[in-house]
Amino acid sequence: MKKYPFIRLLLAGLTSIIVATSCTEKIDLKLNNSEPQLVIEANVSNKPGPYTVILSKSRLYYxxxxxxxxxxxxxxLSDNAGNIDTLTEIAAGFYQTNFIQGTIGRTYQLEVSSEGTTYRASCTMPAAVSIDSVVVREETGFNGELDKDARVYFTDPAGIENFYRIIGYKNEVPSSGANIHRDRLWDGKQRNYGVPSGGIETGDTLIANLLSIDARVYQFFNEFNESSGFAQPAAPATPNSMYTPGALGYFSAHAISADTILIP
Amino acid sequence: MKKIFGTVVSAFFFLASLAQSKYTVSGIVKDDKTGEELIGASVYLKDTTGIGTVTNSYGFFSLSIPAGKKILAVRYVGYNDYTLGIDTLANQSINISLTPASKELKAIEITAKKGDDNIKSAEVSAIKLDIKQLEKIPVLFGEKDLLKTIQLLPGVQPAAEGNSGFYVRGGSNDQNLILLDEAPVYNASHLLGFFSTFNNDAIKDATLYKGNMPAEFGGRLSSVLDVKMKEGNSKDYVISGGIGLIASRLNIEGPIVKDKGSFIISGRRTYADVFLKLSKNEALRKSQLFFYDLNAKANYRIGQRDRIFISGYFGQDKFGFRDRFSITYGNTTATTRWNHVFSDKLFSNTSFIYNDFNYTVAINQVSIDVKSVVRDFSLKEDLDFYLNANNKFKFGFLTTFHTIVPGQIVSKDTARLNSILLTKNYGWENAVYAQHEVSIKNKVVINYGIRFSIFSQTGPSKYYKFPDPEVTDTFDLKLGQFGKTYFNAEPRFSISYNFFPKMSFKLAYSRNAQNLHLLSNTTTSFPTDRWVMTSNNVKPEISDQVSGGYFVNFHKDMFELSVEGYFKWLQNQIDYKNGATLRANETVENQLLFGIGRTYGAEFFFKKATGKFTGWVSYTYSRSERKFANINNNTWYPSRFDRTHNLSVVLMYDITPRINVSATWVYYTGLATTFPIGKYFLNGEILPYYGLRNQDRFPDYHRLDIGATFVLKKRSWWEHDLNVSVYNLYARKNAYSIDFTADINSGTAYAEKTYLFRIVPSITYNFKFTVPQVKKKVK
Known part of the structure; x- marks a missing residue:
């Protein structure tokens, strides 16, 4: 869910009831073209490596x-402790680290040189926040159907700003989407969120990953959410780049707490 | 500044010295049947050209005439002409009652103005709305709506399908000042904008000024919509109402003391929630969805010189989704006015105004309430001074104390969630103005004036400074302490040159300043959008508009044609950083970007005002652009309010005096928007890639609506009619929003539009019952 899930929920609810008579229809709409843009997806964590950097290019929408x-x-990929690791390309566009180990509190620098341009970004790895428990419960949906829902419980450290991202691995398939949260409303309290999975059933194995992310990474995903969600953003825009010069994508150094459960 | 003021004052005296001493006739013009004062009725001498005036907002007039026997005439279209022989030997006060025109004539369109007022007045870019005509124009769900009808006029565009929000000459929705009996209405909509807060039954008069407002109005850049409530019938008790598909209305009016005072109460409530109860879906059945509003007004005349008015509006919307969450929002306004005639030349009105807009969002799942209030207290004084038949002055002041409580998040379960109590903000706004209207040889009318506005941020409150993007600093203001103060001089000028009796050229210039700003980063306006005041970070928005026009009436005022052009420069316009957080954000001012704007356009209007067949064609060509340092590389780009072509055709035909049919057709260019120019793969998802802002357009919009009114019975004490209408007759699927989907599995990508309405038929039954008076002997 997004930043203010309740307000968004409300707006969506309002809109949907008001426009109960509304319908949708596919249309032919000409879109402007763009030059292919470089996309850099890079992650470093406190778990053992290797870490992967993925390079690709954007395409025309249709x-x-x-x-x-x-x-x-x-x-x-280098850190402020003097480690410098040159990544190896293991498949087209897939690059892996060789020895560097992600450590909480270190600042990481990423340098990507492609087609004559060098892109740089840096990110500091925050401290991990441990998972208290993962609980599976049955919940009644808006329309009355029963759904299984796995929720991850954790206790937010008081007095500091924390940013989180939750990733679920259902039978080893990672969830998509941002799933970011910040502790503005619940600083220092126990909190629980649904583990994104795309629907779980008895017998599934689910790994909940609670990521402590950097404020800048949170901002990146938040910009993405704010400019792409419902409630019709007036000016949808691509999030501001974390790279200099600008490239699409992000660079996240995060600390992971994980818990694995078998869905009963 | 002293210099400007000095110049204005000396100009007043120079023009005043041109006057000769004459006698003054003053008084009130009323409707003989209901006792309602008539606004804008012409009062003139029949045998002497160039001596005449029009009644003010309270039906008051004052006319200087030479001594001797004269014939005084009063004209107001829809009423019989009135003449009175007077022998002026001293100043005198007379009250005039006009009788509504006979039945045959009544079938003719009743226009709320003298036939050629549009030619003679100095007002440019002003539209006086015809409230009675409004009842014939077909609208969505059959709910007659002032705010939707003005969208059919040149220079005014709808914000969205079926929406009562509007854009005037390329300005945003919050740049419109909507006044109900002088009280600003901050959110003039019900049900997310599908209905306006104005109940047509309670409205007497409405005028829209498209940027070139006289100096008495100020505070918004694009327009002022001045709506006045009815006073109530001062002769008979009348009960009227209507039953429609969506809402029912009831209106009661009558004398408090016959011919001395009257009251009116109008109420309206929707019953969409009744239909929800019938739904098979449990979620819908447990939901709430309704609004109601109440207008009430009373006035009482104390002697010949004084009159007191009290008027109020209360409206509320409630939406609840099961027991999970609900939103309640609404406006309250209250106006107390005192009219005093100091002398037959000096008319005064003093108003005390209160207005409040608030919302509460209750999220029961997590025990949170989000509460917000925008509240003003104002004191306003307006003086009309009628020096002589050719010179009229108006001056006064307005002082307003603003309070804004931004969306406070109040947690009822603090063990789980913390409250976020955003700082309340206070502002004190003052304005003084003076204007002079002079008519020269009945050929030229000049209206010039100036408004000085002063806005100060005040305490007790905390304010933020952002010396650079990484640093946030604060300062506190105590009660009575002032922070940043802005002073603006807003000159206003307009001239009308009547080079032929029924033809005129007009030219106008105005500057406007705006100190309250609405932050909304969605295309549709929500009640939860946030108002902010001018502060140390947010400067007053400023506009300068030049308008010119050519106006001609022909065939005995049966046809009116006008062509107007305008150019408007905007300063300190507000936009948002990418991914801006506007709600529940203490440092929201840090999320804003400031830039400039320019809008220009041409407006064509052709109207057939009288006859069995009436209507108009309105066409507007317009551009609205903005330029921001951080948007589109500091180049001009189309604003969210940019519609290039806008055409409205409104036709009304009286088949018989009892059957009337009408049709409207609208066509406009889609609003500027941003569509993806590519896509990319990240994080297991396909994401849209956006380029420069507002380089795309929604598809063109067009729609035909038809309506018919059948008068079932019409007697002096009882009448009722049936109104049938069809919205979007040819069922065009106009795009309300466009979503893009790139499917990760199938590899297909497509655009999909959401449209709100296909054909929407509706039916409304209206009635009016006048309580027979005992002495009348009704058989």
């Missing part, structure tokens, strides 16, 4: 989804 990997780039 084209198919053949997002080809970008080969031949030179990628260097």
């Amino acid at each position: 084209e198919n989804n053949a997002f080809a990997g970008i080969s031949g780039a030179q990628i260097i």
